[in-house]
Amino acid sequence: MxxxxxxxxxxxxxxxxxxxxxxxxxxxxxxxxxxxxxxxxxxxxxxxxxxxxxxxxxxxxxxxxxxxxxxxxxxxxxxxxxxxxxxxxxxxxxxxxxxxxxxxxxxxxxxxxxxxxxxxxxxxxxxxxxxPFKIKGHHSLEYIRQFPHLRCRTNVFSSLLRIRSEATAAIHNFFRDNDFVQIHTPVITSNDCEGAGELFQVEPAGNEHSLDEENPHFFSVPSYLTVSGQLHLEVMAGAFPAVYTFGPTFRAENSQSRRHLAEFYMVEAEISFIQSLEELMKVMEELFKASTEHLLSHCAEDVELFHKYNSPAHREQVNLMLKRSFNVISYTEAIEILNHSSEQFTFKPEWGCDLQTEHEKFLVKHCGNVPVFVTDYPYDLKPFYARDNEDQPRHTAAAVDLLVPSVGELCGGSLREERLELLKTRLARTGLDSTYAWYLQLREFGSVPHGGFGMGFERYLQCVLGVDNIKDTIPFARFSHSCPL
Missing domain, CATH: 2.40.50.140 (Nucleic acid-binding proteins)
Incomplete structure (x- = not known):
């Protein structure tokens, strides 16, 4: 038998x-x-x-x-x-x-x-x-979202979970095949990598864990759920040419949007000895295309289910993204494109202001519905670790975002500031020099030019499958005012 x-x-x-x-x-x-x-x-x-x-x-x-x-x-x-x-x-x-x-x-x-x-x-x-599900009933993603403990029983969500599993394998395969070392970065950390302050603080629950008045924190310092593993990857980039991590990250954003979750998965990579954004963008584009091609060949019927019933004609969009080279424009060029368009934006595009989702989607459409890299953002828009473009007329950073159809920003990355004195100056100006003394020390002992990026895994699935709401790409969605199970 x-x-x-x-x-x-x-x-x-x-x-x-x-x-x-x-x-x-x-x-x-x-x-x-x-x-x-x-x-x-x-x-x-x-x-x-x-x-x-x-x-x-x-x-x-x-x-x-x-x-x-x-x-x-x-x-x-x-x-x-x-x-x-x-x-x-x-x-x-x-x-x-x-x-x-x-x-x-x-x-x-x-x-x-x-x-x-x-x-x-x-x-x-x-x-x-x-x-709640019927044999011949049509169950939309929005309807089954009401039943997070049961929706895996439906065809559409079981397909999503198989796709998610295969996409995870594809991403790991890409990094393994390109000699990246996987690093398990911590979920609990004492740093705010992004500097946006959207953190979940971690402390014990219950009186049995009460601490002394002089040291009220369990870890002796304030600790948080990680918003990014980047800084820990930078540590490892001092010993390996290429490293990556793939795990949960957390943002305390009070948002009900179709693009944000409080808990989501991030693919992050850090590469030593690179000195140009072109090198970084090459890895980002290859990761996207290799993972997507793997997914389409190994999970064809499940992907087809989404393309046929959830997002008709989206397969042509995916094929176009795989066939064409990604576009590259500077932030300054992006602002000029937006200002010369006839589109009526809710947020007026101005140099020095961050791009909004409506701007990002318009830029992708303007570039033929092919993903587009936007480079060289204003220096003050980017975190302290982004490398200063000293040779440009306007003060910009060597940072890049990858914008994709329907979603907007998928990846964000930069060259890191390896020059100790410049980094010291910026950290001192923001009052973070004592907090990140260890980060400065990395530049004192064998530092090399390096850079890295992060890709939102759920947004990647949105992009490939044509899923409108990010809450439908993760087994158990966590967002403000919602944490069932």
């Missing part, structure tokens, strides 16, 4: 496979999915298998019961045919089942094989009356 916990069915071929162990005769393997898939594709008709999953549909005919069962590993469920004589008490849409039977050639052109059930066990019953 073959026990299967993962099932992948395609129009041309219907197979089942295991993530951990597959047994056929004396064959046992925990190898890659492709090897397991090849082994099970060769199953003879009549092979005995066992599946475990959740019922997606139930259809009763005179002599037979037809079920579609999914375990979340694929968009396509497996058809199960059972005799009406079998004990099917509690068998309803949404229930969990454990089924044993034989794999047979299907008479229907919709699937190659089906499972002829010999035994059906209802492991977990489901009340179909109160269950």
């Amino acid at each position: 073959i026990t299967s916990r993962l099932m992948v069915l395609r129009r041309a071929v219907c197979v089942s496979w295991l993530s951990s162990c597959v047994r056929k005769q004396n064959y046992c393997s925990s190898a890659k999915k492709t090897r397991v898939r090849e082994a099970l594709t060769s199953l003879d008709s009549g092979s005995s298998i066992r599946i475990q999953g959740w019922v997606r549909s139930v259809r009763l005919q005179k002599n037979n019961l037809f079920l579609h069962v999914s375990d979340g590993s694929s968009l396509h469920p497996l058809q199960v045919v059972a005799s009406s004589d079998l004990n099917t008490r509690g068998l309803t849409f949404g229930c969990a089942v454990d089924i044993t039977g034989s794999l047979e050639k299907s008479p229907s052109h919709k699937q190659r094989v089906e499972l002829q059930a010999q035994k059906i066990e209802v492991v977990g019953e489901c009340n179909p009356v109160d269950f």
Whole structure:
């Protein structure tokens, strides 16, 4: 007998496979999915298998019961045919089942094989009356967002989660293939990397953790949930040519927008021995394209579901982004483009002011709906670590943002200020010289020119899938006035 916990069915071929162990005769393997898939594709008709999953549909005919069962590993469920004589008490849409039977050639052109059930066990019953999702109901992303504990049961959100998992693997593969070292940067930190003050402070709860009056902080200093792992990556960039981190970050933004979350995931990289934004932008563009190409080839049907039902015609947009080279303009050029347009902006574009979302989206559209790098921002708009462009007429920093269609800013990065005296001056001017004494010390011991960037993972998914609201790209959305579960 073959026990299967993962099932992948395609129009041309219907197979089942295991993530951990597959047994056929004396064959046992925990190898890659492709090897397991090849082994099970060769199953003879009549092979005995066992599946475990959740019922997606139930259809009763005179002599037979037809079920579609999914375990979340694929968009396509497996058809199960059972005799009406079998004990099917509690068998309803949404229930969990454990089924044993034989794999047979299907008479229907919709699937190659089906499972002829010999035994059906209802492991977990489901009340179909109160269950918020219906067999034939159309469930929008906005509707299922009301049920964060149940929305993974729907086709659209299970597809999103598989896409998210595959995109994570693609990003790690890119950095591994390019010899980056992964660094696990801390979630709790004593620095405010961005300098915006949008921090969640961390202190123990309850009187049992009470501290003395002279030192009221658990870590002896104020500590926060991280807004970025960049400064810790800069530490590591003093020992490795290229490092990256991929983990949760937190911003205490009182925002209900479609682009912001209080907890989200960031991909951040730091590269030593680079001296131009062009080098940095090359890595950013390659990361985007390599990850997206991987996603489209390894998660094609799940991505197609979003492109077909959630964002029609978005696939053409994605293909264009992959085909074309990204545009590059300076911040000064961007302001000129905005001021010469006929668009009526809510926020007037002025040199020295940050670009708003409406400005970013317009610039992308102006550049042919292809991602655009905006470089050389006003020096005072960027944090203390951004390198000073001393040779430019206006006081700018060697900083860059990557703007993408529908989303706006996806990535932000800069060359870092490696010149000790310039860095000392800026930190002193902002009153941070004592707080970041350790950061200054990095420049005293073997410092090199370096730079880095961060990419919002959920915004990346928004961009590739055409998802309008960022709350629909993460398993459990956290934003102001909302923290269920």
